[in-house]
Amino acid sequence: xxxxxxxxxxxxxxxxxxxxxxxxxxxxxxxxxxxxxxxxxxxxxxxxxxxxxxxxxxxxxxxxxxxxxxxxxxxxxxxxxxxxxxxxxxxxxxxxxxxxxxxxxxxxxxxxxxxxxxxxxxxxxxxxxxxxxxxxxxxxxxxxxxxxx
Numbered sequence: 046x047x048x049x050x051x052x053x054x055x056x057x058x059x060x061x062x063x064x065x066x067x068x069x070x071x072x073x074x075x076x077x078x079x080x081x082x083x084x085x086x087x088x089x090x091x092x093x094x095x096x097x098x099x100x101x102x103x104x105x106x107x108x109x110x111x112x113x114x115x116x117x118x119x120x121x122x123x124x125x126x127x128x129x130x131x132x133x134x135x136x137x138x139x140x141x142x143x144x145x146x147x148x149x150x151x152x153x154x155x156x157x158x159x160x161x162x163x164x165x166x167x168x169x170x171x172x173x174x175x176x177x178x179x180x181x182x183x184x185x186x187x188x189x190x191x192x193x194x
Contacts (some may be wrong), residue, residue, distance in 0.1 A: 087179030
């Protein structure tokens, strides 16, 4: 992969590898479950004070997370955190997904620099908002018809 990169791209990749674990770099460059989902069972979109925009869509079947997808205009650590969260919750019950914590994300990523720990908080926060939306839509499913992503 690195052989086709220009000088600036190689320097940026080398810098990423110096700062982040291999798992963070992998999830940032090859995010799992990146993309949107039509007719989602749960959705949340958040723009942070720092300007990161993140969205998460959930597919839930019989209270089990069948899929979690995200989109982000954010830094590498936030993308990696969202990617990891989407992997952590797949196959879990909604209740188990609610128990995914801010500490679980950096642990699964092999660590995050202190200055990027808030990225895990953002990822877990948008997950919780999407789960809250799932519960709201479950109570009033007709509202799903009017949802705009």
